[in-house]
Amino acid sequence: MVTILIILYFISAITNSKNFxxxxxVIMSLVFYPGTFVFVVILAFFVTQCKRFIQNKESILALTFLIVISxxxxxxxxxxxxxxxxISFVLFQVCYYLKEDMxxxxxxxxxxxxxxxxxxxxxxxxxxxxxxxxxxxxxxLYHVIFSVGIFYKTYITYITHYVYSNDGSLLNSIYWWAYMYSDFxxxxxxxxxxxxxxxxxMPLSFKAPFFSKNISQFFRKWNITIYxxxxxxxKIRVYNKFWAYTNIGIATASLALWHGLGINFILFGAFNFVYFFFQNKIKKHNNLLWSSQIFYYAFIGFLFNGFLPSDLIYTSSSWLYLILWVLSVLIMLLFDYKSFSLIRKKINRYPSxxxxLCLVFVAFTLFFRKVDGQFYYAQF
Known part of the structure; x- marks a missing residue:
C-alpha cells in the first residue's frame, strides 16, 4: 500500500492535476481492492437514487452505519x-454527501x-x-508533509511496533499509543x-493530541474528523448544559463501536464515557487533571486490547530498540509541538x-527500504 502512495506522490508532483x-x-482502488470499490459504487448508486427518501434522516442513517461497521x-x-x-471511512464520509447534488x-x-x-x-x-x-x-510544504509521513512509516513506526509487540510490561499501553500514533x-x-x-x-487527522489535558480534548485532536x-x-437533542456534556460523552464513547462489539471495546467505550464526566468534575484542579490524563494513557491500552501485563519492565532482550523508541517519541512530540515551524523558514527561503531533497528521499525510500506495510485501522 505504501508503494501505491509513493507512485501517486510522484504522479501528483509531476502533474499537479487534481482530476488526474x-x-x-480511483483506478488503483479498483485494481488493488475491487471488493471495496464495488461497495463504493453500490453506495453511490444508493445515494443518487434514494436521496429524497433519506434526506433529513442523516442521524438515523449514521447510527445504522455505525452498527453495521460494529x-x-x-x-x-x-x-x-x-x-x-x-469500508468504515466510506460509510462515515457518505453521510456528508446526502444533501449534495452530485x-x-x-x-x-x-x-x-x-x-x-x-x-x-x-x-x-x-x-x-x-x-x-x-x-x-x-x-x-506538501512535499515535506509527504516525506515526513514516509519517514514515520518507514523508520519510526517500525521501531515503535517492534517495542510494542515484544513487550508484556506495565508500560505496554504507552508503547501501544506510540505505535498507533506513528502508524496512523x-x-x-x-x-x-x-x-x-x-x-x-484535506483536513488534519491529528493536532498534537498528547498535549491534551483531558480525554475530550484528546479525541478532538486524535482522529479529528471521525470525532x-x-x-x-x-447525538441526542439537548436542552441544558448537562445534556450538552452528555453529547460529548456519547461521541467519545461511540468511537469504541467503530472497532467492534468485543467485550474489550464495549468496556473501552463505557470507560471513556464515565472518565469524561470524572475529568469534568476535577477540571478546576489542574495538577489532578493532568495526572488523570497520564493515567488514562498508561491504562487504556490494556483495556482496548484486552491484555494484562505479565512483567514490570521492558521484556525484550534488545535495549537498543528501547533507546531508539525514546528517540522516536521525542521526534514525534517535537514535530507536534513545533508543527513544522522548524522547517517552514527553510521552505520559504529555499523551496526548490x-x-x-524530498524527491530524492522518497525515491531512496522506494528503492532501498522496505516500504510496504498494512495500515492497522484500515481493517476496521
Whole structure:
C-alpha cells in the first residue's frame, strides 16, 4: 500500500492535476481492492437514487452505519475484512454527501480516492475543491508533509511496533499509543501530502493530541474528523448544559463501536464515557487533571486490547530498540509541538531545494527500504 502512495506522490508532483490524481487513485482502488470499490459504487448508486427518501434522516442513517461497521468488525473473519479495507471511512464520509447534488461519478471518484479511502481523514465534499492560490512554497510544504509521513512509516513506526509487540510490561499501553500514533499519523500525512500537491486541502487527522489535558480534548485532536463525525451525527437533542456534556460523552464513547462489539471495546467505550464526566468534575484542579490524563494513557491500552501485563519492565532482550523508541517519541512530540515551524523558514527561503531533497528521499525510500506495510485501522 505504501508503494501505491509513493507512485501517486510522484504522479501528483509531476502533474499537479487534481482530476488526474483523483482518477489515478480511483483506478488503483479498483485494481488493488475491487471488493471495496464495488461497495463504493453500490453506495453511490444508493445515494443518487434514494436521496429524497433519506434526506433529513442523516442521524438515523449514521447510527445504522455505525452498527453495521460494529457487526462487520465483530463477526466477519479477518481475511474477508482485509479484502474490503476502508469500508468504515466510506460509510462515515457518505453521510456528508446526502444533501449534495452530485453525479454518481463524482461521488464514486471522491469516496474511492486511494490516499484517504483506507487511511482517512473523513473528507467532506467541499474538501475536494481545488485551491487556486498554490505556489512553489505551498508545493514545497506538501512535499515535506509527504516525506515526513514516509519517514514515520518507514523508520519510526517500525521501531515503535517492534517495542510494542515484544513487550508484556506495565508500560505496554504507552508503547501501544506510540505505535498507533506513528502508524496512523504516517498514513494521514502521506494522504494530505498527495492531495496538497494536486491542489486541494484535506483536513488534519491529528493536532498534537498528547498535549491534551483531558480525554475530550484528546479525541478532538486524535482522529479529528471521525470525532467530528460523531459530534455531527451521533447525538441526542439537548436542552441544558448537562445534556450538552452528555453529547460529548456519547461521541467519545461511540468511537469504541467503530472497532467492534468485543467485550474489550464495549468496556473501552463505557470507560471513556464515565472518565469524561470524572475529568469534568476535577477540571478546576489542574495538577489532578493532568495526572488523570497520564493515567488514562498508561491504562487504556490494556483495556482496548484486552491484555494484562505479565512483567514490570521492558521484556525484550534488545535495549537498543528501547533507546531508539525514546528517540522516536521525542521526534514525534517535537514535530507536534513545533508543527513544522522548524522547517517552514527553510521552505520559504529555499523551496526548490526542499522539493528536490524530498524527491530524492522518497525515491531512496522506494528503492532501498522496505516500504510496504498494512495500515492497522484500515481493517476496521
Amino acid at each position: 490524481v483523483i482518477l489515478s487513485g 457487526f462487520k468488525n465483530a463477526f466477519l473473519p479477518i481475511d474477508i475484512r482485509e479484502n474490503i479495507l476502508g 453525479s454518481m461519478y463524482a461521488i464514486v471518484s471522491r469516496l474511492s480516492f486511494f490516499p484517504q479511502m483506507y487511511c482517512g481523514p473523513v473528507v467532506k465534499p467541499s474538501g475536494f475543491v481545488r485551491n487556486k492560490k498554490m505556489n512553489i512554497r505551498s508545493l514545497a 499519523l504516517s498514513w494521514s500525512l502521506m494522504g494530505i501530502g498527495i492531495a496538497g500537491l494536486s491542489g486541494f486541502k 467530528q463525525w460523531c459530534m455531527d451525527f451521533i 531545494t526542499v522539493i528536490l
